[in-house]
Amino acid sequence: xxxxxxxxxxxxxxxxxxxxxxxxxxxxxxxxxxxxxxxxxxxxxxxxxxxxxxxxxxxxxxxxxxxxxxxxxxxxxxxxxxxxxxxxxxxxxxxxxxxxxxxxxxxxxxxxxxxxxxxxxxxxxxxxxxxxxxxxxxxxxxxxxxxxxxxxxxxxxxxxxxxxxxxxxxxxxxxxxxxxxxxxxxxxxxxxxxxxxxxxxxxxxxxxxxxxxxxxxxxxxxxxxxxxxxxxxxxxxxxxxxxxxxxxxxxxxxxxxxxxxxxxxxxxxxxxxxxxxxxxxxxxxxxxxxxxxxxxxxxxxxxxxxxxxxxxxxxxxxxxxxxxxxxxxxxxxxxxxxxxxxxxxxxxxxxxxxxxxxxxxxxxxxxxxxxxxxxxxxxxxxxxxxxxxxxxxxxxxxxxxxxxxxxxxxxxxxxxx
Numbered sequence: 504x505x506x507x508x509x510x511x512x513x514x515x516x517x518x519x520x521x522x523x524x525x526x527x528x529x530x531x532x533x534x535x536x537x538x539x540x541x542x543x544x545x546x547x548x549x550x551x552x553x554x555x556x557x558x559x560x561x562x563x564x565x566x567x568x569x570x571x572x573x574x575x576x577x578x579x580x581x582x583x584x585x586x587x588x589x590x591x592x593x594x595x596x597x598x599x600x601x602x603x604x605x606x607x608x609x610x611x612x613x614x615x616x617x618x619x620x621x622x623x624x625x626x627x628x629x630x631x632x633x634x635x636x637x638x639x640x641x642x643x644x645x646x647x648x649x650x651x652x653x654x655x656x657x658x659x660x661x662x663x664x665x666x667x668x669x670x671x672x673x674x675x676x677x678x679x680x681x682x683x684x685x686x687x688x689x690x691x692x693x694x695x696x697x698x699x700x701x702x703x704x705x706x707x708x709x710x711x712x713x714x715x716x717x718x719x720x721x722x723x724x725x726x727x728x729x730x731x732x733x734x735x736x737x738x739x740x741x742x743x744x745x746x747x748x749x750x751x752x753x754x755x756x757x758x759x760x761x762x763x764x765x766x767x768x769x770x771x772x773x774x775x776x777x778x779x780x781x782x783x784x785x786x787x788x789x790x791x792x793x794x795x796x797x798x799x800x801x802x803x804x805x806x807x808x809x810x811x812x813x814x815x816x817x818x819x820x821x822x823x824x825x826x827x828x829x830x831x832x833x834x835x836x837x838x839x840x841x842x843x844x845x846x847x848x849x850x851x852x853x854x855x856x857x858x859x860x861x862x863x864x865x866x867x868x869x870x871x872x873x874x875x876x877x878x879x880x881x882x883x884x885x886x887x888x889x890x891x892x893x894x895x896x897x898x899x900x901x902x903x904x905x906x907x908x909x910x911x912x913x914x915x916x917x918x919x920x
Contacts, residue, residue: 540667674731
């Protein structure tokens with residue numbers, strides 16, 4: 504039979520009743536003869552509560568101590584989940600990240616997994632025990648508790664599946680799969696039966712919140728078969744139905760992938776644009792502008808440099824909205840040094856992106872997108888492309904309209920033939 508890693512997020516374990524439902528679902532898979540490893544997040548809202556406590560003590564909490572505090576949320580969940588399984592007659596044993604030896608680097612609050620010692624888990628599985636592992640956390644080589652950053656439990660689940668060579672990693676959340684876009688914006692959004700890792704990685708990086716981007720990167724690197732499912736369905740749904748539900752994140756060469764030019768539309772409100780006007784068009788000017796921004800650990804996304812006029816050029820780029828004021832201050836501080844005439848910014852923009860591996864073999868997608876937006880009077884401020892995505896920056900007030908008209912124009916509400 505199969506080895507399955509099941510990961511449940513905060514809303515899926517948000518109450519004792521939800522945890523009991525998780526236990527019923529796991530017990531169902533065990534009764535069918537499958538081995539199951541369970542990875543869980545803290546209960547919904549718990550991590551925020553813990554971080555709030557830390558900030559009441561220290562305005563800028565020490566990262567090491569913050570990880571010690573934040574990691575306790577999952578410790579509660581693994582104990583409760585193990586007891587819920589035992590109450591159903593299923594043998595279970597809880598493990599913190601340190602006990603499993605999920606070894607990470609020492610980048611507190613955003614650590615990366617280096618290795619997993621899966622021997623204890625294999626021994627439990629051989630003995631018919633369901634290991635219940637705390638997501639989001641690990642331990643560094645010095646024995647310090649570390650956390651993987653927000654959404655890190657997804658990464659834990661995928662990493663466990665990779666280490667164990669699991670047949671599938673099932674990510675249970677509060678949605679029933681990956682949609683062509685957010686159904687709250689476009690009611691006709693359609694759940695995708697399959698989506699490629701490349702497409703999912705792009706969508707996660709462009710604003711889709713279904714999966715944490717590092718977990719998708721990890722799954723792609725180690726070829727872990729991923730499936731996104733809803734934990735809010737009946738936990739006693741037949742396995743043969745559940746095993747085919749949700750969205751399977753697969754590889755491009757798989758024969759069962761949907762044949763669509765565009766798979767989905769992602770969007771992000773977390774955007775701000777900065778423009779450095781009238782700088783000398785000379786070698787090194789891009790570094791002179793972006794170097795100080797990068798040194799401040801601010802991510803830069805889309806970049807445009809205008810054609811030179813009389814030896815001067817304008818240089819525009821986007822940053823996360825939360826970093827807008829800080830980035831603007833940095834540019835003002837180097838304005839004289841780089842010889843800029845002015846620094847202007849706009850934190851009322853958004854990014855709308857179309858994603859699909861079908862773009863590789865179809866021409867005219869970009870022009871169709873631009874025509875569609877023009878017909879609605881939506882001005883495009885910036886454009887970025889790759890083999891399988893086109894992103895545009897537009898005024899934030901047009902975001903929902905842009906998503907809806909593009910979704911309809913590219914027939915994303917229609918099931919591919």
